[in-house]
Amino acid sequence: MTGDDDRATSCDDDRTTIHVEPDPRLALETVRSGIEDGALVVVFGRCRVEYEGRAASELGPGDRLVVLKPDGTALVHTDEGQQPVNWQPPGSSHEASLVEGELRIESRRESPTERLSIRFETIRQLSTFDAADGSELALVGTEADLRERILEEPGLIEEGFRPLATERDTAAGAVDVYGEDDRGRTVIVELKRRRVGPDAAGQLRRYVDAVERELHADATVRGILVAPSVTDRAGRLLERHGLEFVALEPTM
Amino acid sequence: MTGDDDRATSCDDDRTTIHVEPDPRLALETVRSGIEDGALVVVFGRCRVEYEGRAASELGPGDRLVVLKPDGTALVHTDEGQQPVNWQPPGSSHEASLVEGELRIESRRESPTERLSIRFETIRQLSTFDAADGSELALVGTEADLRERILEEPGLIEEGFRPLATERDTAAGAVDVYGEDDRGRTVIVELKRRRVGPDAAGQLRRYVDAVERELHADATVRGILVAPSVTDRAGRLLERHGLEFVALEPTM
């Protein structure tokens, strides 16, 4: 059973189950057991998919990879694209059944009510895995890293800038970095880890407006957008509203 | 070879290859062939992952499902979450190699330069699939559907509303629906398929500002946000800037 041309159809041990072209009855049993046991269930085959919930969709027949996770996630992947063509978020409940002799996998959740239904014409392969992942992702180069960089070296914003608070609350939301310049004027800093468009300029504008209303009307509030770069349109928006830009990247 | 307790280790036909706990050399050969042939490659095993590009990340050992797509997509899925813990977008180039006797899969792309490296301590299963998907997703309930609904029945916005253009260009971007009310005043409509926050109010505000500057200064420009509902803060933002809200949902 080790040759390249073998026609293996089944394998089952403590941690892994595999079936090649299983009949629907065996597939049903295996998927049900996998869901029950908290396994990662992976099915590849020709299927149709329906979704109804926040929106509604229909997907005709095609070969797809379906993944059911023990946390209630369901993914339907085609041979293209990073995003699944259909999915169900974590917290959903998966259920398998036979409909007209075909395997159907349904995943539901409430609030909002959503239903995903996958029906297999053919099953080329079905696997279940007992998966254990003890490691956490360590990511650098985020907006939080940019903030730390500025707090450690406030002069990167400008000579004499003094940070007073992070996530300072305003009527418009929490300001990334709140401080004052060398002349005692209030400074609102909005951080972006990458090149920004008009939305970020609008966000900074809302914060500055809110703080200006909050302080006495004659106070000068400066708004500084800190990002690697800005688009033309965002730059004009900043200029129009008296906001400033400082080019800076997150450390990595 | 059909019993549940069989110990199959290999299967290979025209459209599918499967190996259970393959040795690294066989795994290398299979992954390389799969990439070369434009197959969907699926690996489950204990691995470590490194990423460097727009940001940088490290992920320690754990059981994960790795998917390589023929369009250059790479996905690393843990047993939790809808999103992959690491990934590479479509257009990347996958490459397999042996490093210190272990299978390593690397995926790279340029512009921006990004590199994803996956190294397997153990491989529990390795499959390649010849996948064909002829169907397109048909989705309803999007913002485009909401726009169609309004164009067919403009009175949903208000009595006497007349749409004149969609995606009308302004200095601030394209307005969803541009029209006028029963008194001939310009109306800017911004559509959202779901409950909106401050960002959408800011977006509408930018469009109205731009059109007011574009038209003669004394022209009255109304801004209407159309969505199922608004948050408190967004509602206050609309009110403060003289913008209006109409509750409406996309059809499904």
Next chain:
DNA sequence: AAGTCGATATCGCCA
């Protein structure tokens, strides 16, 4: 290639 914005966005944090 870059800009802009939608998305069944998802995710994490915090009230």
Next chain:
DNA sequence: TGGCGATGTCGACTT
């Protein structure tokens, strides 16, 4: 649970 904003957002469309 809802609000809010970040994301290695992705993806589609336009310039």
